[in-house]
Amino acid sequence: xxxxEQDLVKTLKKIDCFEAIGYAILAEGATAAAATTxxxxxxxxxxxxxxxxxxxxxxxxxGQTANAFAQRxxxxxxxxxxxxxxxxxxxxxxxxxxARRRRSSQVAGLQGSGVEIYEGTNxxxxxxxxxxxxxxxxxxxxxxTIESQNLQMQAGITSAQxxxxxxxxxxxAGASLLTGAGQVGMQATKFKQQGVFx
Amino acid sequence: MAKGIQLDTSIRNVGLREGYADQINPAPFVNAYxxxxxxxxxxxxxxxxxxxxxxxxxxxxxxxQVNSAKAARTLAFAKHKEMLLQPENFNPHTYxxxxxxxxxxxxxxxxxxxxxxxxxxxxxxxxDFVATQTGIxxxxxRVFRVKALKATGLxxxxxxxxxxxxxxxxxxxxxxxxxxxxxxxxMITDMVDGNILSPEDGNKERIDILSIRxxxxxxxxxDGVTSRKQVNQILDKVQYQDEKDVAxxxxxxxxxAEANKRANVATADREARLxxxxxxxxxxxxxxxxxxxxxxxxxxxxxxxxxxxQLRDDGEITRNYFDKRVEQINSGVVFTNRxxxxxxxxxxxxxxxxxxxxxxxxxxxxxxxQDNESLSNEDRNIFKQRLLGADRSAADSEVSTLRKRLxxxxxxxxxxxxxxxxxxxxxxxKIHEFDRLTDKRQKGDPSKALEIYNRMIAEELNINDPTxxxxxxxxxxxxxxxPDNIRTTIKSDTGLIVPHISEMAxxxxxxxxSKKISDxxxxxxxxxxxxxxxxxxxxxxxxxxxxKSAKKVSEEKKEEDxxxxxxxxxxxxxxxxxxxxxxxxxxxxxxxxxxxxxxxLPSESxxxxxxxxxxxxxxxxxxxxxxxxxxxxxxxxxxxxxxxxELTEEEKPIFKLLMDEVGRRGING
Numbered sequence: 004x005x006x007x008e009q010d011l012v013k014t015l016k017k018i019d020c021f022e023a024i025g026y027a028i029l030a031e032g033a034t035a036a037a038a039t040t041x042x043x044x045x046x047x048x049x050x051x052x053x054x055x056x057x058x059x060x061x062x063x064x065x066g067q068t069a070n071a072f073a074q075r076x077x078x079x080x081x082x083x084x085x086x087x088x089x090x091x092x093x094x095x096x097x098x099x100x101x102a103r104r105r106r107s108s109q110v111a112g113l114q115g116s117g118v119e120i121y122e123g124t125n126x127x128x129x130x131x132x133x134x135x136x137x138x139x140x141x142x143x144x145x146x147x148t149i150e151s152q153n154l155q156m157q158a159g160i161t162s163a164q165x166x167x168x169x170x171x172x173x174x175x176a177g178a179s180l181l182t183g184a185g186q187v188g189m190q191a192t193k194f195k196q197q198g199v200f201x
Numbered sequence: 202m203a204k205g206i207q208l209d210t211s212i213r214n215v216g217l218r219e220g221y222a223d224q225i226n227p228a229p230f231v232n233a234y235x236x237x238x239x240x241x242x243x244x245x246x247x248x249x250x251x252x253x254x255x256x257x258x259x260x261x262x263x264x265x266q267v268n269s270a271k272a273a274r275t276l277a278f279a280k281h282k283e284m285l286l287q288p289e290n291f292n293p294h295t296y297x298x299x300x301x302x303x304x305x306x307x308x309x310x311x312x313x314x315x316x317x318x319x320x321x322x323x324x325x326x327x328x329d330f331v332a333t334q335t336g337i338x339x340x341x342x343r344v345f346r347v348k349a350l351k352a353t354g355l356x357x358x359x360x361x362x363x364x365x366x367x368x369x370x371x372x373x374x375x376x377x378x379x380x381x382x383x384x385x386x387x388m389i390t391d392m393v394d395g396n397i398l399s400p401e402d403g404n405k406e407r408i409d410i411l412s413i414r415x416x417x418x419x420x421x422x423x424d425g426v427t428s429r430k431q432v433n434q435i436l437d438k439v440q441y442q443d444e445k446d447v448a449x450x451x452x453x454x455x456x457x458a459e460a461n462k463r464a465n466v467a468t469a470d471r472e473a474r475l476x477x478x479x480x481x482x483x484x485x486x487x488x489x490x491x492x493x494x495x496x497x498x499x500x501x502x503x504x505x506x507x508x509x510x511q512l513r514d515d516g517e518i519t520r521n522y523f524d525k526r527v528e529q530i531n532s533g534v535v536f537t538n539r540x541x542x543x544x545x546x547x548x549x550x551x552x553x554x555x556x557x558x559x560x561x562x563x564x565x566x567x568x569x570x571q572d573n574e575s576l577s578n579e580d581r582n583i584f585k586q587r588l589l590g591a592d593r594s595a596a597d598s599e600v601s602t603l604r605k606r607l608x609x610x611x612x613x614x615x616x617x618x619x620x621x622x623x624x625x626x627x628x629x630x631k632i633h634e635f636d637r638l639t640d641k642r643q644k645g646d647p648s649k650a651l652e653i654y655n656r657m658i659a660e661e662l663n664i665n666d667p668t669x670x671x672x673x674x675x676x677x678x679x680x681x682x683x684p685d686n687i688r689t690t691i692k693s694d695t696g697l698i699v700p701h702i703s704e705m706a707x708x709x710x711x712x713x714x715s716k717k718i719s720d721x722x723x724x725x726x727x728x729x730x731x732x733x734x735x736x737x738x739x740x741x742x743x744x745x746x747x748x749k750s751a752k753k754v755s756e757e758k759k760e761e762d763x764x765x766x767x768x769x770x771x772x773x774x775x776x777x778x779x780x781x782x783x784x785x786x787x788x789x790x791x792x793x794x795x796x797x798x799x800x801x802l803p804s805e806s807x808x809x810x811x812x813x814x815x816x817x818x819x820x821x822x823x824x825x826x827x828x829x830x831x832x833x834x835x836x837x838x839x840x841x842x843x844x845x846x847e848l849t850e851e852e853k854p855i856f857k858l859l860m861d862e863v864g865r866r867g868i869n870g
Binding site: 008032036037039040041043044046047048049050051052053054055056057058059060061062064065068069071072073075076079080082083086087089090091093094097098100101104146147150161168179182183186187190193194195196197198199201 | 210212214215216217218219220221222223224225227230231233234235237238240241242243244245246247248249250251252254255256258259260262263265314315316317318319320
């Protein structure tokens with residue numbers, strides 16, 4: 004602290020501008036003491052109003068900023084979801100191609116050896132192999148879908164959080180305004196009671 | 202290619218989260234506002250603290266105003282109170298109202314030009330002050346009121362007591378004194394009942410009154426005591442006197458008892474001697490009166506023997522006197538008057554004065570004077586009356602001296618020596634008047650002898666007369682003080698300046714009514730006119746200025762009317778005789794009188810025959826005015842005058858008129 008309370012009071016008492024403000028407010032014939040007090044009171048009211056406004060405005064802007072970043076993050080998460088979906092599809096397709104090659108190779112090898120593969124157990128084995136490959140490909144796709152959906156869901160939450168932060172900012176601003184108004188009103192009432200402006 | 206183309210167909214799987222974009226952390230951006238928010242909040246707090254400071258300052262300011270107002274109120278209240286307590290402003294009956302009313306005004310004035318808070322604080326402080334002071338002021342005002350009522354009451358008591366003291370102790374005042382006492386006692390009771398007077402003070406006042414009343418009664422009783430026993434009996438009943446007063450009263454009572462004893466004896470003796478003396482004096486006086494008639498050859502009422510016997514039988518004259526006068530009457534002695542022998546006059550005068558100075562001795566008696574043949578009748582009467590009329594006391598010396606001076610001043614002896622009887626008689630009448638006014642036995646007052654002497658000498662010297670030169674000088678001075686437009690005079694025939702007072706008063710009033718002179722001027726003029734009136738009374742103005750009052754004019758008119766009626770009735774009987782002349786004095790109408798106008802006597806054109814008659818006798822105008830009413834003596838003397846000489850032709854009708862008048866009036870000289 005540069006000033007303690009007593010220093011502040013001493014300093015303020017020396018400020019002649021308070022007296023000038025008081026003379027401007029009060030009726031003609033007011034004493035210097037009354038004018039100083041009235042000027043001080045008017046300044047205090049002005050400071051409280053300005054401080055309240057500043058606080059409220061900053062709180063509102065803070066909420067807006069938080070919201071803006073949350074929306075941005077939600078967009079990123081949605082994009083990541085799309086990427087996860089695309090990655091799973093890619094991997095599934097890659098798996099399907101590899102499985103198909105492998106089965107084709109096996110068919111070609113067997114057929115080269117004269118094994119009839121489209122009959123009997125070979126055929127069943129072949130069909131089982133195809134089914135397994137397909138299932139794996141689908142599992143890959145499912146993993147991507149789940150990831151994508153999770154990310155989309157997270158994006159929604161993030162967006163909602165941003166909106167909530169904005170609202171919270173406005174609420175805080177409103178609360179600050181109300182508090183400030185109450186404070187100003189209370190001060191004005193005190194001043195009136197003490198006859199500062201009379 | 203032995204084995205063909207070796208293709209690498211392997212494709213790597215992508216990671217599940219490959220290609221993900223990182224999320225932005227918003228905290229730095231969001232937190233960046235915190236400082237601004239905190240700054241706003243601190244500004245708010247600063248405003249709040251500044252406001253608190255302003256409120257604190259205002260409280261100090263208000264407190265200062267209240268304290269200042271309190272001091273101003275106390276000072277103003279003290280000043281107002283001091284002003285109300287000044288003797289010229291102080292009224293104990295309105296003191297409370299005035300003081301509290303003033304305090305209300307002071308409070309109202311102090312509340313002016315103040316902020317609402319200070320005003321309410323000052324008002325509350327003012328009410329507190331009023332509440333504190335009201336009780337004090339009420340107590341104080343009650344003390345003042347009670348003191349004032351007490352002072353008024355005690356002042357009334359003192360006035361009543363003074364009145365009681367001033368009233369002479371006569372029987373007729375006894376009831377009034379009792380009423381005053383009762384009133385005082387009732388007042389004291391009322392004052393005690395009304396808490397104006399403390400019971401102790403009331404009792405003290407009551408005892409004072411009763412004490413004075415008792416003392417007066419005791420003194421009265423003590424004055425009349427004739428024995429010590431009576432004194433003791435009276436003083437045994439004393440209630441309100443202290444021992445010292447009782448002791449004084451006892452001594453006084455004892456002295457009175459002795460004195461009264463002696464006085465009673467002396468009084469009885471004195472009364473007996475006085476009664477004897479009074480009887481002798483009466484007899485002497487009666488004798489002197491009879492002598493006057495017996496020895497007066499011109500008396501209209503001669504003394505008869507029958508009258509003398511009756512007077513003797515009634516004891517009004519002495520037997521010796523009766524015998525002596527009867528002898529003289531029977532012997533036919535006529536006591537004619539004779540001249541006084543001057544030496545005898547002095548001798549008798551000295552004896553008479555010695556007798557008066559020494560009342561206890563017998564130096565000369567009235568009978569000695571009566572039988573003295575060297576004195577004229579007049580001188581004998583004078584000496585006898587002097588001897589009988591003088592107060593034979595020590596205090597008589599002053600009266601005697603003044604009487605002697607008066608006699609000298611009036612030249613009585615000179616006139617007697619010159620044998621001027623008529624004039625001497627008039628002068629002696631004055632001496633007798635002096636005797637009557639200074640003789641206690643004739644209800645005269647010897648203490649006023651000097652005053653009477655001065656008046657008579659002034660009359661003799663004519664100083665009091667407006668015609669006297671001194672009076673004329675005074676009149677001139679007085680007239681000079683009256684404004685020209687009011688001054689109104691008349692010049693008499695003899696050249697006297699006669700102030701027309703009634704006319705001047707009338708003019709002064711007219712000018713005052715028309716606002717041409719002030720109230721002060723009118724008062725001054727009225728004073729001057731009153732002063733002139735002491736010299737010139739209405740009668741003198743009428744006489745010398747030929748002015749008559751409205752009343753007199755009216756009376757004369759009535760008289761004239763009556764005369765005319767009588768003359769008409771008489772006319773058939775006295776046909777041919779000359780009418781009796783009447784006197785009509787002329788008069789001025791006030792309207793004819795102008796300021797500074799010197800009016801001359803009106804011409805005799807309208808005057809009656811008597812006027813002509815008077816003129817024909819060579820009378821001067823002054824005498825003519827004096828003869829306005831033509832007394833019998835005047836008519837007779839003028840008639841006698843004409844009778845003794847030979848008449849001219851002009852005087853003959855006048856003589857006839859005078860003779861007719863003498864006959865009509867029955868004047869016999």
